[in-house]
Amino acid sequence: MGTLLRHVLELTEADVSAFFEDIGLGDYRPRFTPFVRAIVTHGPLPIRDLAVEVGVTHSAASQTIAQMARQDLVSLRPGTDARQRIVSLTEKTRRLMPTLEAEWAATSAAAEQLEAELPYPLREVLVAAVEALERKPLRERIAETDAALKLERRPGPG
Numbered sequence: 001m002g003t004l005l006r007h008v009l010e011l012t013e014a015d016v017s018a019f020f021e022d023i024g025l026g027d028y029r030p031r032f033t034p035f036v037r038a039i040v041t042h043g044p045l046p047i048r049d050l051a052v053e054v055g056v057t058h059s060a061a062s063q064t065i066a067q068m069a070r071q072d073l074v075s076l077r078p079g080t081d082a083r084q085r086i087v088s089l090t091e092k093t094r095r096l097m098p099t100l101e102a103e104w105a106a107t108s109a110a111a112e113q114l115e116a117e118l119p120y121p122l123r124e125v126l127v128a129a130v131e132a133l134e135r136k137p138l139r140e141r142i143a144e145t146d147a148a149l150k151l152e153r154r155p156g157p158g
Contacts, residue, residue, distance in 0.1 A: 016107060023099065027071055031064055036073070036093060036100065044088040046079050 016030045038053040039045060045053065051061035065087055068074045073093045076085045093100075115121050142148050 019103070019107075023103065025096070025099065025103070028073075028096075028100075029067070032068055032073065033100070033104065035061070035064060035068065035087070036089065037104070039074070039087060039089050040097075044086050046084045046086055048084070050087055 013030045020026065020028050020030075034054040035050055038050055042049075042053065047061050047065055048058055050065070051058045054061065056064075065074060065076070069076055072090050074087050075090050076087055078084065079086045111123075115123065
């Protein structure tokens, strides 16, 4: 299952990245889009809030924001708490917004076309999978299988 999910993600991200190249967005990455959209919707946000909004870990958000800052797509300023950093869009990103918005619309339309070819709406299946895993993690599900119950518990390396 994980291999298939990674493969679908690799295929879609590679094609979206290639499209970015085609329209002159070269270094812009698909993983930047949810962060830009969150800031467009909510205004400047702390990294922690962006992580929650986008649905990634704080660490993943920090890494993506750092990459975006290196490309001058976002700027960081201290928040009210010394540990907090507030993320804002730069002028460069604001100038890119008409292109990004057109790309978002084109990508959404393409995703809808893809879903029309599938036996089930992929987004709905993925949302349902996330909800099911939040209710009961895969680790618990694995541990409850007959195969796992037959495993001998062994101490870790060392």
